[in-house]
Amino acid sequence: MPEKSPVIVDLKFIPREVEDGLRGAFAGREVINLADPVHKGRDLSGISYAAVWKSDPDLFTRAPDLKVVFSGGAGVDHVLTLPGLPDVPLVRFVDRSLTTRMSEWIVLQCLLHLRQHRAYEKQARAHVWEDLSQPEAADVTVGVMGLGVLGQDAIRKLQVMGFRTIGWSRSAKSIEGAETFDGAQLDAFLGKTDFLVGLLPLTAETKGIFNAQLFSKLSRNGPFGAPVFINGGRGGSQVGTDIVAALQDGTLGGASLDVFEQEPLSAHSPFWDMDTVYVTPHVAASSDVKALFAHVEQQIDRFESGLPLQHLVDRKAGY
Numbered sequence: 211m212p213e214k215s216p217v218i219v220d221l222k223f224i225p226r227e228v229e230d231g232l233r234g235a236f237a238g239r240e241v242i243n244l245a246d247p248v249h250k251g252r253d254l255s256g257i258s259y260a261a262v263w264k265s266d267p268d269l270f271t272r273a274p275d276l277k278v279v280f281s282g283g284a285g286v287d288h289v290l291t292l293p294g295l296p297d298v299p300l301v302r303f304v305d306r307s308l309t310t311r312m313s314e315w316i317v318l319q320c321l322l323h324l325r326q327h328r329a330y331e332k333q334a335r336a337h338v339w340e341d342l343s344q345p346e347a348a349d350v351t352v353g354v355m356g357l358g359v360l361g362q363d364a365i366r367k368l369q370v371m372g373f374r375t376i377g378w379s380r381s382a383k384s385i386e387g388a389e390t391f392d393g394a395q396l397d398a399f400l401g402k403t404d405f406l407v408g409l410l411p412l413t414a415e416t417k418g419i420f421n422a423q424l425f426s427k428l429s430r431n432g433p434f435g436a437p438v439f440i441n442g443g444r445g446g447s448q449v450g451t452d453i454v455a456a457l458q459d460g461t462l463g464g465a466s467l468d469v470f471e472q473e474p475l476s477a478h479s480p481f482w483d484m485d486t487v488y489v490t491p492h493v494a495a496s497s498d499v500k501a502l503f504a505h506v507e508q509q510i511d512r513f514e515s516g517l518p519l520q521h522l523v524d525r526k527a528g529y
């Protein structure tokens with residue numbers, strides 16, 4: 211039986227979690243964890259597989275014989291922009307737990323804005339006992355941009371909480387209980403959206419899409435008047451200065467941002483101190499490393515048995 215190709219692991223996650231996750235993973239196959247200094251300068255030629263997240267820019271020069279590249283996350287913009295990416299299948303990470311945790315984050319943010327949590331926190335700090343108006347979820351239309359694995363799950367869970375849901379994606383979709391809009395119907399979608407949720411991949415088409423012009427088209431008929439922007443997709447899809455301006459002039463009433471154009475977010479960013487903004491450090495749905503390695507192993511088994519790989523990225527579309 212031919213020797214199994216080693217797998218390169220180049221994941222800029224928490225190093226201890228990667229080490230723990232690798233215990234017992236990839237049975238019968240050598241793992242070259244590039245975070246381990248013992249592999250510094252090692253010849254990586256002849257190796258077929260690499261699992262990467264924000265990998266070193268010289269990876270593909272060092273490993274010229276890769277047959278499949280695996281993204282350590284659902285998004286692949288960090289791989290597609292790497293120098294020398296070979297023309298081989300690129301597989302992204304699709305995982306029940308990741309999907310569930312993203313929906314938790316989205317539902318949480320919608321509820322925080324619905325229940326005016328920031329205003330109550332402020333009142334509590336000032337020892338003020340006062341009730342505010344109390345619309346319910348059914349009074350709010352949440353519009354989700356990006357109806358892939360994450361967007362569709364988020365819609366289902368928002369519906370459980372009672373929110374009205376609508377969605378927008380490049381190609382037309384049919385989702386129970388939600389009105390959907392295709393790429394050409396963006397303005398109609400925005401006009402009905404009170405809380406806007408971004409779950410788009412970062413591609414040439416979605417770069418900077420969340421900008422002043424788009425915010426100005428959102429509905430102002432929701433219970434709070436001004437709409438809310440919630441982004442769990444990619445920071446490159448938003449224009450940070452436009453968000454700040456929109457919050458300052460009332461075009462937006464609030465925001466929840468997990469992703470930013472520059473990460474980590476600068477300590478001087480105005481977002482940290484804005485009353486109506488929730489900031490989280492790109493943690494809406496971190497990859498579970500054990501699940502990631504199980505997924506990579508499963509796909510390698512399929513590849514080596516001649517079965518088609520799953521969750522393949524369309525390199526032309528960029529996601």
Ligand code: NDP
Nearest residue numbers: 284285356357358359360379380381411415442443494495
């Ligand atoms: P999918 O590939 O399953 O879905 C992407 C969706 O975006 C599809 O509905 C697609 O449309 C739509 N889309 C892409 N380009 C356009 C466009 N130009 N115009 C309109 N719609 C478009 O991705 P996932 O749902 O799995 O993940 C979405 C993104 O979430 C990831 O790419 C990643 O960047 C981000 N993410 C963030 C995390 C975090 O912790 N903050 C964690 C995990 C992911 P169509 O259906 O027609 O193809």
Ligand code: OXD
Nearest residue numbers: 283284285495496497
């Ligand atoms: C991902 C992410 O793409 O965590 O999976 O951002």
